[in-house]
Amino acid sequence: MTFSKEITQDRILISKIPEGVTPNKSHFRSVTVTEPAPVLKDNEVFVKNLIFSLDPYIRHDFSNDKKESRVVGFAIAKVVDSKNPKFPVGALVHSPSHWEEYTHVYEPEYINDLNVLDNAVDSKVPLSAYTGVLGIPGFTVWDSLNLRGDLKAGETIYISSAAGTLGQLAGQLAKRKGLRVIGSAGSDEKVTFLKDELGFDAAFNYKTQDKRKALTEAVGEAGLDIYYDLVGDDTTEIVLDLLNPRGRVLAVGALAYHQNTEPYAPKNLINILFKELRYEGYLVFSHYERFGKFLEELTPLVANGEVKYKDAVLKHGVDKIGETYVDFLNGAFVGKVNVQVADA
Ligand SMILES: NC(=O)c1ccc[n+]([C@@H]2O[C@H](COP(=O)([O-])OP(=O)(O)OC[C@H]3O[C@@H](n4cnc5c(N)ncnc54)[C@H](OP(=O)(O)O)[C@@H]3O)[C@@H](O)[C@H]2O)c1
Missing domain, CATH: 3.90.180.10 (Medium-chain alcohol dehydrogenases, catalytic domain)
Structure with a gap:
């Protein structure tokens, strides 16, 4: 035709x-x-x-x-x-x-x-x-956490841009696996949403609070095990100080780069050596073969409201x-x- x-x-x-x-x-x-x-x-x-x-x-x-x-x-x-x-x-x-x-x-x-x-x-x-949530952003979160996250119940994960498309799902999937979840976002309304509606254990406004202080307090004595990085900015330096031995950074997003923020080079990479940290990236393009499995697993959870999204x-x-x-x-x-x- x-x-x-x-x-x-x-x-x-x-x-x-x-x-x-x-x-x-x-x-x-x-x-x-x-x-x-x-x-x-x-x-x-x-x-x-x-x-x-x-x-x-x-x-x-x-x-x-x-x-x-x-x-x-x-x-x-x-x-x-x-x-x-x-x-x-x-x-x-x-x-x-x-x-x-x-x-x-x-x-x-x-x-x-x-x-x-x-x-x-x-x-x-x-x-x-x-x-x-059921498209490429959702798949990116599901697959990166499954493939590279190595999530263990009882661990603490911190997610930047947590109220964004990827961040919302990352927090909920980590929570479902029994982790303690911390998030940051750019407004008080978003912070309230993370805590009250998505069940994050702690969240802070990275624009109005001192990031190092807020994250250190949120992490507490348990320390941090995983950083799910959606931003790629100076937060990495703070995180490298807070991660526990054998902690992981999963680099998935680069919002600061999209916004043309001056790139920031962390001065404490030595932590990677001394704490035997793992710093790993994930790019969705070479992983589409699991997309069908993702839809099979996530669609019912989204349909029945167990996984929420705004x-x-x-x-x-x-x-x-x-x-x-x-x-x-x-x-x-x-x-x-x-x-x-x-x-x-
Ligand atoms: N690795 C992959 O294969 C893959 C696949 C899909 C997406 N991604 C990437 O993942 C990241 C998140 O994607 P998304 O779709 O979920 O975006 P998103 O988080 O929904 O992006 C929009 C939000 O980003 C926040 N933001 C903007 N500039 C920021 C900055 N400099 N620092 C911190 N937060 C900032 C803003 O929220 P606030 O009000 O909180 O600032 C804004 O509402 C993007 O970099 C995207 O390209 C990667």
Whole structure:
């Protein structure tokens, strides 16, 4: 079938933002374009974007060589034309999509990133959860903790950006394994949410409190066994002092880097040697083979409320996605942020 109409749609363009410059709303431009729908070649698909996932890593694409370019992020989308039997017309997919209403997915690496969602979707869970707690962020947490966390009941774990998409789930999964969980976040409202709704044992506001003092107090005499690092900033230096012998740092996120904070080099790496610490990274891209197992295990827990999540689903047009993205980077929302531009 060929989707033969001409399409008029809104699209976001981003002007080049050098590394070191924090994006602001003036960097984004919304344009309305009228174009013929693409004539697809083998394996290509054409999708209607429904829900855009706003993710911190997207910021780095803004520093490419082009003066102005389209933005690529992930979206939940419906296939409206297809020359790929794996993604038939009508299928709900997780798609690498530009910030626009319709996207032609033709680059081989983007076709590779397409995933069918229909079989995964549970009617008790909103579709937007599949970009967050039941999407790649959720899988990253589940898999990194299982593969590299080596979690043991009774240990203490500290999670930075704990009220974010990954942080919320990391805390709850650690709690389910019997660990004592400490988190930090950037507002008192987020700190209350962590303690009162997610059951964190301790939490503090890293923007208003002295981080070293707050973390030392929260850790107490038991000391710290695991740091689940979502930030990659000067907190690492504090943590290296507080970790118990054989403690672990699991480096999963780099929010300070996305925000272009001046990189910080810890001056006490010697702790790694003297305390026989393990410092390890985790990158989700080479681990997708366990995604099905993750959905099998997490979907019922999310559906019955045993695993909670707080997210923000903003409903507005494509034209305002840039503004929402800037607010998101600046910490205006709790948890996963999605922009719904069309109904499923
Ligand atoms: N390793 C992998 O394969 C993998 C996979 C997925 C995601 N990640 C990474 O994991 C990290 C967390 O992702 P996420 O989606 O869960 O993001 P997130 O935590 O929901 O990100 C948004 C929040 O980050 C916090 N933040 C922003 N700048 C910060 C800073 N300099 N220091 C501390 N907190 C800051 C803000 O909350 P506050 O109000 O608390 O400041 C904001 O609300 C990101 O770096 C992401 O790229 C890695």
